[in-house]
Amino acid sequence: MKIFNKIETIEPFPAIKINSLDLIAIADLHLGYETAAAEQGIFIPKIQYKKTIQNINKILSEKKAKRILINGDIKHEFTETKYHEYKEVDNLLKYLQKRFEEIIIIKGNHDTFISRITKKYDNIKLQDTFHEKDILFIHGHQNIEIKNIDEKIIILGHEHPSIALYTDIGIKEKTKCFLFGKTNSKNVLVMPAFSYFAQGSDINILPKNELLSPILKKININQMRAIGIIENEKHLLFPKIKNMRD
Amino acid sequence: MGITFIKKPWPDEESLSCLDAHVRQWFKSKFKNLTPPQRYSFKLISKNKNVLITAPTGSGKTFSAFMVILSDLFRRSKQNSLMDGVYCVYVSPLRALNNDIYRNLILPLREIRELAGNHICDVRVGIRTGDISPYERQKQLRKPPHILITTPESLAIILNSKRFLEKLKTVRWVIVDEIHELASNKRGVHLSLSLERLREAVGKDFVRIGLGATLHPLKEAAGFLVGYENGKLRSCKVVDVSWFKPFDLKLICPTDDIIYTDADRMNDLMYKELDKIISSHNTTLVFTNTRSGTERVVHHLKNTGIYNEEEIAAHHGSLSRDIRWDVEDKLKKGLLKAVISSTSLELGIDIGYIDMVVQIGSPKSVTRCIQRVGRSGHGLNDTAKGIIIGMDRDDLVECAIMLRCALDHKLDKICVPKNCLDVLIQHIVGMALYKKWRVDEAYQLIKNSYCYHNLKHDVFIQLLHYIAGHYADLEDRNVYGKIWFDEKNKMFGKRGRYTRVIYYLNIGTIPDEVKVDVYTIQPKKYVGSIEEEFLERLRKKDIFVLGGKTYEFKYSRGMRCYVEEQKEETPTIPAWFSELLPLSYELAQEIRKFREKMFQTLKKENKKDDNVDKILSTLPIDHRSKKAIKQYFETQYHYLQKTIVSTKKIIIEETYDLKKRKILVFHTLYGRRVNDTLSRIIAIAIGKKTKSDILTTINDNGFTILLPKNKNIDIKEILREIFSLDIIELLKKNIRKTELMKRRFRHTAARSFLVLRNYKGHKISVRKQQINAQTLLRTCEEINKDFPIIQETYREILEDIMDIENTKKLLKDIKNGKITYKIIKTPIPSPFAHSLIVLGEPDIILMKDRRQRLIELHEALTKKLSQKTKKTVTTQIS
Incomplete structure (x- = not known):
């Protein structure tokens, strides 16, 4: 599905491709989630790394690009990188290196101590933002003024957007989604989380002040639209958020 | 060998000579x-027999168990052969009861020692529960009590204390x-394994003494107590003296006209009866069936002005421990005129002076009824x-049938849960x-427990793989594995730095609930x-009452539940649903038989020989109840055009609810747990x-399908x-999306140490446990749909909450034509369906709307009936 003409969603995944930049982008991988949970006494079997690689493989069997961009939160743990987390991130980077000429990693709020791993590789760029040809990638955990941005398209992560849908008898179904629309004469796209564990925040239910991203808190998401991601299905375009509020 | 019932007591002198x-x-x-x-137990225990004794409270049950033990301990003391070790372990599920037993032993220990001469060595008794201080615990290590009083949870902890275990080598009883x-829940299952572990640690068999109130079947309870040895049930002598005390039981109806008395008046009349009873x-x-009911009755009684406010007290689980203890204390001293309770006072501690038990509304099971009434008449001959x-x-x-069953000693069955994987983990x-451990040695030990006797070997092996974390990569096993398991050499043992701490802080089977x-x-x-128990029972589309408003249940997240106000909707689930015990299968069966008898009699009935009255006169009920029941059956009989309801025939009524929506009413008297299961399957x-979602309501007498x-x-x-x-697969798929599954999976995961409640010194909030359990469930399913804890959650829901066995049996009987069904179309629901139609209405004591609706239903129906009669009459004349 096309967004803002230049961006194409890669079905049925939470990923996009931008042909003009020769780039595939994903966001919010949260590798090492299980280890962090185990540290707190919740023993969730490890599954995410495998799922991540599987999905990237599937994406690559359909789309090719010279570059890949990870729009923040490649890993989960805030504090010092644990051995397992280190290993998972390192393995992923090794894997990506073989398949892309360039890897761009945008720093998210979880990506502390990440340079220890990235500096081992010379084709990995670790930076706070990435902009090229009127497109800006930024994770979105920090407050910025949209109107001060030069680029026309802003692509965010961080929020893990999802929409909640009710069947006619009130069962809630939840699906991860892209959120996009125009605000302050800019085109904004919020990417869904790539992480297996991220359930997402129900943007059509949560009041504004309960959204995660300080950027989203300030804009009117009611006028934006969502593209739902359902496993093994085509992406689904939903109406404006304000029409899905009840 | 095996389980034998002892029918003949020994003469007092012979017993005392032990x-x-x-x-x-x-x-x-x-x-x-x-x-x-005591006439049975002294002899049996002195002959080192395992015994199960059931007797009512106040029958000297405690001493029946302890006397011979005290005797043996004093003998040893006199011979100077009493060692510093535990000889007797006493386990009860209630700390309050533990304290009581302790107090009751201290005095005889002192007085007997005085009689024997103070030169002999002290016989000590001590309590070990979560309440005691580390100092106490240390003291117990140095000078262990000869009689140790504990709870199932503390016993399990002791079993892992190497030093204290040394002191248990002397255990004889x-x-x-x-x-x-205990026998019918996971706490008991947990205890049954602890006993086998204790047996292994002691190195030789000890005498097992089980004490209980009325229960059935006693064989099952005895099996639970003693377990197996070398594949054979250990022997056990059963002494059933539950019935020596006479019971005086009666059902009363507070009004002459149970249908047309409005709610306020009904309450007034009920209180009037209550006042009459209390003052005499x-x-x-x-007993009220709900906590809110308890509070309202207390409020009423305190405001009547008849009693001194101090003479009336409430006692239920939501009150703080101090308040409850205070009430218990006053009871013992005979300071109270009335105490109102929901369930908390039906077991346990000795409560002294009670000479009358009143139950408002049905206690739902014969056994429970007897247990409650058995709290009165404390003296041996009362x-x-x-x-x-x-x-x-x-x-x-x-209640009429229940009381008849009670007088006939027909009890509901207990059901011992089998092969619970979480407790086993x-x-x-x-x-x-x-x-x-060698795998086979451990397997044998576990199979000695009555609750795991049928555990399959491959299930056990699979479980070991799972506890060892073999689903994870090799390098992660020290995180996920709680044991190491070497399948080739058939050995397993402990793993992980934190495992011991995890075990101590997370042991037990009772889930955290908020x-x-x-x-x-x-x-x-x-x-x-x-x-949370109520949330657990909410199903999609359910309407319930909260704070006087009706809400539709939408979804839950963590420990929050989201709803939408629905004005003018009829509630589909009563607020007290989770508090009220389900009608048992056995009692339902008796009511079914009664219905059949009544209808057959109505069919045969001629005016001269009033048979229905004869049937009713065999029941311990008052005149008003008789009248009401008779009228109830007559209206039903005539309304359904003399259709005979029988034990072999189910009536399915196609009718309309209060909103004129078409519904099916299944008059299935097979216990609420069967109704729960069957209604889901049909829905x-x-x-x-x-291709739509179907709304159902259930109660004890049947269920409806919208x-x-x-x-x-x-x-x-x-x-x-x-x-x-395959109805099990069908149900599993349906259950998967329910609150019940989400909540019960958390409990199972916590019991299996996968979602910890307490870790590295932190208590983990229930909310966090819940959210994480849901993630865990999704992940486990992804790895293997039959992950042991997923299996166990389904087992718990299907077997312990629902009644899959009896439902399967019923369906089979319908399929074979052993049980038939008849579909009847009615313009207005028949009387037997009325309570189902107005089911969701909030409360049994404050039930204005519910009564109002019942009255409306009845009025409509009477009108219909009289029209019909007129028509018949007219036809006859013409």
């Missing part, structure tokens, strides 16, 4: 005679008290007196902490809170057919379809 001279002297100085249980409270007795214990006040017609029928981790906050979605507003089948608009349902076809389906 005791040491000073112990006997003390006993004789305190008691004139032996009580019935284990007493399990309140066995009726010393101390009355009143009569246990109980009155049930019936509040509606179903109540009256149910806990023990395997505990066992591994203790030593290295209130769930209820919010409306738009606008997001807090509207109140509900018990799923109809839902599939009509039919989708403009869709025709052929119930025959639906049933045929169900016969061809």
Whole structure:
């Protein structure tokens, strides 16, 4: 599905491709989630790394690009990188290196101590933002003024957007989604989380002040639209958020 | 060998001759005679037999178990052969009871020692529960009590304390008290494994003594107590003296006209009866079925002005421990005129002076009824007196049959849960902490427990793989594995730095529960809170009452529940649903038989020989109840055009609810757990057919299915379809999306040490446990749909909450034509369906709307009936 003409969603995944930049982008991988949970006494079997690689493989069997961009939160743990987390991130980077000429990693709020791993590789760029040809990638955990941005398209992560849908008898179904629309004469796209564990925040239910991203808190998401991601299905375009509020 | 019932008591002199001279002297100085249980137990215990004794409270049950033990300990003391070790372990599920037993032993220990001469060595008794201080615990290590009083949880912890275990090598007796409270739940399952582990640690068999109130079947309870040895049930002598005390039981109806008395008046009349009873007795214990009911009755009684406010007290689980202890204390001292309780006072501690038990509304099970009434008439020769006040017609029928069954000693069955994998995981981790095990040796030990006797070997092996974390990569196993398991050499043992701590801090089977906050979605507003147990029972589309408003359940997240206000909707689930015990299968069966008898009599009845009255006169009920029940059956009989309801025929009524929506009413008297199961199956089948979600309501007497608009349902076809389906798979798929699954999975995961409640010094909030459990469930399913804890959650829901066995049996009987069904179309629901139609209405004591609706239903129906009669009459004339 096309967004803002230049961006194409890669079905049925939470990923996009931008042909003009020769780039595939994903966001919010949260590798090492299980280890962090185990540290707190919740023993969730490890599954995410495998799922991540599987999905990237599937994406690559359909789309090719010279570059890949990870729009923040490649890993989960805030504090010092644990051995397992280190290993998972390192393995992923090794894997990506073989398949892309360039890897761009945008720093998210979880990506502390990440340079220890990235500096081992010379084709990995670790930076706070990435902009090229009127497109800006930024994770979105920090407050910025949209109107001060030069680029026309802003692509965010961080929020893990999802929409909640009710069947006619009130069962809630939840699906991860892209959120996009125009605000302050800019085109904004919020990417869904790539992480297996991220359930997402129900943007059509949560009041504004309960959204995660300080950027989203300030804009009117009611006028934006969502593209739902359902496993093994085509992406689904939903109406404006304000029409899905009840 | 095996389980034998002992019917003949020994003469008092012979029993007393078992005791040491000073112990006997003390006993004789305190008691004139032996009580019935003692006439059996002294001999049996002194012959080192395992015994199960069931007897009512106040029958000297405690001493029946302890006297011979005290005698033996004093003998040893006199011979200077009493070692510093534990000789007797006493386990009960209640700390309050533990304290009571402790106090009751201290005195005889002191007095007997005085008789024997203070030069002999002290016989000590001590308590070990979560309450005692580390200092106490240390002291117990240095000077262990000869009699150790503990709880199932503390016992499991002791079993992993190497140093204390040394002191347990001397154990000769284990007493399990309140066995009726343990045998049918996971706490008991946990204890049964602990006993086998204790047996292994002691190195030789000890005498097992089970004490309990009335329960059935005793064989099952005895098996639970003793377990197996070398594949054979250990022998056990069963002494059943539950019935020596006479019971005086009566059902009363507070009004002459149970249908047309409005709610306020009904309450007034009920209180009037209650006042009458309370003022003519010393101390009355009143049971209501819900906590809110308890509070309202207390409020009323305190405001009547008849009693001193201090003489009336409430006692239920939501009150703080201090308040409860205070009430118990006052009870013992005889300071109370009435105490009102929901369930908390039905077992345990000795509560002294009660001479009357009143139950408002049905207690739902014969056993429970007897247990409650058995709290009265404390003296050995006193009569246990109980009155049930019936509040509606179903109540009256149910209670009338219940009391008849009680007088006939027909009890509901207990069901011992089998092969619970979560409890087993806990023990395997505990066992591994203790030593290295050969797989077969451990398997044998576990199979000695009655609850795991049929555990399959491959299931056990699979479980070991799982506890060892073999689903994870090699390098992650020290995180996920709680044991190491070497399949080739068939050995397992402990693993992980934190495992011991995890075990200590997370042991036990009772889940953490907190209130769930209820919010409306738009606008997001807090509207109140509900018990998690209630949330658990909410199904899609359910309407319930909270703070006087009706809400539709939408979804939950963590410990929050989201709803939408639905004005003018009829509630589909009563607020007390999770508190009220389900009607048992056995009692339902008796009511079914009664219905059949009544209808057949009505068919045969001629005016001269009033047979219905004859049937009713065999029941312990008052005149008003008789009248109400008779009228109830007559209206039903005539309304359904003399259709005979029988034990072999189910009536399915196609009718309309209060909103004129078409519904099916299944008059299935097979216990609420069967109704729960069956209603789901039928709703799923109809839902599939009509491609819509089906709303159901259930109660003890049947269930309703709300039919989708403009869709025709052929119930025959639906049933045929169900016969061809794997109903367990069908139910699992349906359960998967429910709150019940989400919540119960958390409990199972916590018991299996996968979602910890307490870790590295932090308590983990229930909310966090819940959210994480849901993630865990998704992940486990992804790895293997039959992950042991997923299996266990389904087992718990299907077997312990629902009743899959009896449902399967019923469906099979319908399929074979052993049980038939008849579909009857009615314009207005028949009387037997009324309570189902108004089911969701909030409360049994404050039930204005519910009564109003019942009255409306009845009025409409009477009109219909009289029209019909007129028509018949007219036809006859012409």
